[in-house]
């Protein structure tokens with residue numbers, strides 16, 4: 001089934017994302033069909049380097065949901081925020097208010113993601129007792145001990161943390177109920193796909209691969225025999241002249257507003273290649289940016 005075309009994504013790297021339908025329960029019974037992004041494990045892009053080499057890019061460890069962000073697909077949400085922006089002091093054009101609205105919604109999204117990933121955001125408060133997931137500072141939330149995740153708030157009888165965020169997604173019928181699962185983080189970096197033209201993104205990622213792997217000569221990445229960790233090959237994605245294509249938040253606030261590049265850790269595979277594809281690169285980690 002074809003995904004809907006989101007006007008906001010047109011000709012931008014956000015068009016590379018795939019969506020799948022799901023049935024959302026309606027108030028009062030029945031369901032309505034809604035669309036949600038593919039889980040990280042199912043997402044993949046075709047990219048092409050300047051020399052014509054084609055690669056299939058896949059993602060690992062929640063990467064696409066954690067690090068690839070888009071503007072709100074809901075135009076009414078942006079319209080609503082634009083109206084709020086237009087009430088701010090000062091004279092601005094309609095277009096400026098619209099751009100500010102998109103940026104504001106994006107900031108909210110990045111901070112919300114960080115709140116979920118750090119365990120400090122209200123979105124991941126406990127569904128049972130309402131207290132935070134994180135017990136930092138001590139006595140404010142649930143113990144991080146997996147054997148005894150009880151609530152450490154004085155007088156609270158809750159014995160196990162249950163994520164409100166995950167349960168709400170489950171109640172909505174979303175197929176990917178915990179898209180940020182994995183190691184928690186106090187920092188969140190996002191690549192803003194709507195601010196990068198689709199053709200540029202495809203070329204930048206393709207060229208980052210040929211720069212790291214001249215002539216497709218590197219062997220496949222295989223786990224290290226002693227540590228069983230697969231060694232990363234680093235790829236640098238530079239979106240020159242596009243400040244804000246890369247943004248970070250740290251400890252509850254935006255810390256990088258106008259980044260133009262990031263470095264990712266990836267694995268190479270040449271097993272079971274689809275036709276025309278020189279290698280499959282799986283992006284697993286974002287390790288530096290600026």
Ligand SMILES: [Zn+2]
Nearest residue numbers: 129131151156
């Ligand atoms: Zn509690």
Ligand SMILES: [Zn+2]
Nearest residue numbers: 126128129158
């Ligand atoms: Zn609780």
